[in-house]
Amino acid sequence: MAAGSTYTSLATVSPSGTSSVIVMSSIPSTYTDLVIVAQYLKSGTGSSRLIFNNDSSSGLYSQTVLYANGTSASSGRDSGNWLFLLDYLQSSTTNANMAIVSIMNYSNTTTHKTVLEHSGVVDKGTVASCGIWKNTAAINRIDIADASNFSAGTTFTLYGITAA
Amino acid sequence: MPNTYTLIASSTAGAGGTTAFDFTSIPGTYTDLLLKWSARQDLSAVAASDFIYINGLQSSYSGRWVEGNGPTQPSSYSYTGNFTYANAEGNGANTTASTFANAEIYIPNYTVSSNKSMLSESVMENVSTNAYIVLGVNLWSNTSAITRVTISTSATNVTGGAQKFVQYSTAYLYGIKNS
Numbered sequence: 415m416a417a418g419s420t421y422t423s424l425a426t427v428s429p430s431g432t433s434s435v436i437v438m439s440s441i442p443s444t445y446t447d448l449v450i451v452a453q454y455l456k457s458g459t460g461s462s463r464l465i466f467n468n469d470s471s472s473g474l475y476s477q478t479v480l481y482a483n484g485t486s487a488s489s490g491r492d493s494g495n496w497l498f499l500l501d502y503l504q505s506s507t508t509n510a511n512m513a514i515v516s517i518m519n520y521s522n523t524t525t526h527k528t529v530l531e532h533s534g535v536v537d538k539g540t541v542a543s544c545g546i547w548k549n550t551a552a553i554n555r556i557d558i559a560d561a562s563n564f565s566a567g568t569t570f571t572l573y574g575i576t577a578a
Numbered sequence: 579m580p581n582t583y584t585l586i587a588s589s590t591a592g593a594g595g596t597t598a599f600d601f602t603s604i605p606g607t608y609t610d611l612l613l614k615w616s617a618r619q620d621l622s623a624v625a626a627s628d629f630i631y632i633n634g635l636q637s638s639y640s641g642r643w644v645e646g647n648g649p650t651q652p653s654s655y656s657y658t659g660n661f662t663y664a665n666a667e668g669n670g671a672n673t674t675a676s677t678f679a680n681a682e683i684y685i686p687n688y689t690v691s692s693n694k695s696m697l698s699e700s701v702m703e704n705v706s707t708n709a710y711i712v713l714g715v716n717l718w719s720n721t722s723a724i725t726r727v728t729i730s731t732s733a734t735n736v737t738g739g740a741q742k743f744v745q746y747s748t749a750y751l752y753g754i755k756n757s
Binding site: 420421422423426451453480481482483484485486487509510511512513514532533534535536538539540542567569571573 | 582583609610640641642643644651652653654655656684686687690692693695696697699713714715716717754755756757
């Protein structure tokens with residue numbers, strides 16, 4: 415990729431330890447794809463949730479997951495009200511959890527929204543997943559929610575990628 | 579909003595090959611680093627691991643990964659040791675000719691004074707058998723800012739040993755800013 419051609423930082427959120435929800439709203443529709451880069455510390459275990467356009471009740475999400483803990487690898491599937499980061503393995507409270515999430519064609523209004531995720535933390539293992547939000551609306555808001563607070567040192571950055 | 583994805587350095591192995599791709603004097607002006615490489619080793623084996631060293635150091639690395647090779651169920655492994663396994667199953671000399679493994683490792687917040695978490699992905703193709711895909715998470719338990727990243731053919735020597743990356747192997751280091 416040529417220097418500075420198509421990869422633009424849209425927002426960075428760095429919580430201080432008192433928030434369990436990260437909100438990135440008013441996402442412009444002028445890009446082709448979105449990428450979230452997350453490095454996050456938490457006060458509790460459990461998998462963080464990825465929610466589009468504040469829709470956490472429709473049941474329109476599903477996700478297929480390959481997860482591995484350093485000893486064995488397995489696959490699983492979820493359907494429900496959100497997608498997960500670090501699904502099945504859950505998060506660490508001792509090391510920084512990390513995830514890279516790609517959301518393709520997020521602004522079109524004709525197709526369901528598909529997601530690729532690679533996440534991991536060294537004391538738990540690594541996860542690769544594909545997910546879908548079965549909604550044709552353009553994505554203009556992303557929430558990352560958890561049952562516990564995100565600790566200081568956490569960063570969530572949203573990038574927009576332009577195809578042309 | 580500024581563009582944020584910048585090529586810091588690149589390297590291509592010449593006719594004699596190279597024992598390592600060594601990126602030094604990495605500036606601290608970015609938020610994250612992304613290292614991408616396409617490489618093949620002259621090791622007489624199917625799978626040839628690529629080893630990552632940070633700041634020229636050989637301690638405090640750990641990781642876990644999953645790998646699949648097609649015909650068998652995926653396997654998972656872990657390690658602690660003197661290097662980071664970002665491409666555990668690269669192309670060795672006994673794979674299909676002119677076939678190079680592709681790999682990348684993403685290092686967020688590389689200047690921050692905390693341990694460094696990383697995600698890695700790699701693929702190796704081989705027309706006959708034993709092709710691999712590997713996804714991993716890695717940790718360097720050191721709070722120093724990263725100023726040097728080395729992709730080596732050696733598990734014991736930062737700048738490589740007897741094996742080489744063959745001609746046309748390439749490596750690229752990108753810096754990514756979040757503001």
